[in-house]
Amino acid sequence: MARKGLDPLDGRMLHLLRQRPREGLLEIARQLGVARGTLQARLDRLTGAGVVTGYGPDVDVAALGHVVEAFTTFEVDQPAREAIAGRLRAVPQILEARIVTGPGDIWCRIAGRSNQHVQQVIDHVLEVPGVRRSSTVIALSALIPYRVQPLVDEVAGLPADPNPGTG
DSSP states (O other), X not given: OOSSSOOHHHHHHHXXXXXXXXXXXXXXXXXXXXXXXXXXXXXXXXXXXXXXXXXXXXXXXXXXXXXXXXXXXXXXXXXXXXXXXXXXXXXXXXXXXXXXXXXXXXXEEEEESSHHHHHHHHHHHHTSTTEEEEEEEEOOOOSSOSOOHHHHHHHHTOOOOSSOTTO
């Protein structure tokens, strides 16, 4: 991508694609008042630049029966970090893992069927060589679920949505 950021057309395109992911590109292009080829070229450019990283579907883990969301920080032996990461990838309930600063080393987002199930996942990780201890908080509710559209709108120079929702 030669230029940095997004322009307003990119922002509106991404907004419509996130809002109506099953709608065809021809219809999205019609709504934006541009040719389908223009829309496809912009989408290809954003995908090639790593801005667009996927095409859904989004899945609600609670609807899959994993109603408890926990955020766990693991303290680890630094030389073992890569081996630990490999073991974490093998745990389906770990939705996300990040190396972080602060008192812990690796932060994980865990989905469990119950508090006890989350404890089992954590205990399983604590058995991994190099993992020393953990600290966990359980999410009670989501004030702002994961979203990107407000940031996309800002970068693209679009006005703030008065009803931003969760896009």
